[in-house]
């Protein structure tokens with residue numbers, strides 16, 4: 001794990017890990033192939049190591065990740081463009097969930113489907129659950145162009161901007177200072 005060593009609370013851990021499969025800084029993508037997606041699911045959700053993953057599943061996963069990255073940007077104040085919103089919601093429309101009750105009468109929202117579809121549905125359920133718990137808007141994307149790392153804002157007033165002030169905040173400040181200096 002880089003940058004943020006503070007624990008991400010449930011149910012957001014899987015969500016943040018999933019979004020960070022794309023590492024802009026290292027220019028690497030853990031979802032580079034269907035086999036890579038199967039491996040990621042196995043390591044992060046305990047799914048079958050030989051989970052069958054089609055190219056279509058992979059494309060769907062990348063779409064969901066893209067939608068989540070945009071929503072996390074919106075959490076930082078960069079609203080999703082109205083013309084993109086319908087497309088984003090169309091991309092996640094096929095993922096479904098249903099309500100079940102536990103013995104105690106407690107309702108449980110359960111993702112539907114099988115394989116990758118179930119896992120992606122579960123990630124979306126986690127997002128909705130986090131929102132119900134009032135913590136979804138604490139997940140953000142770092143605005144440094146060469147970073148864009150998803151992080152959880154632990155700050156009291158939810159004002160954290162960078163994944164790490166030391167790594168991205170100061171670096172960007174220095175860059176801005178240098179650019180200004182150069183332009184003088």
Ligand SMILES: [Zn+2]
Nearest residue numbers: 142147163168
């Ligand atoms: Zn950053």
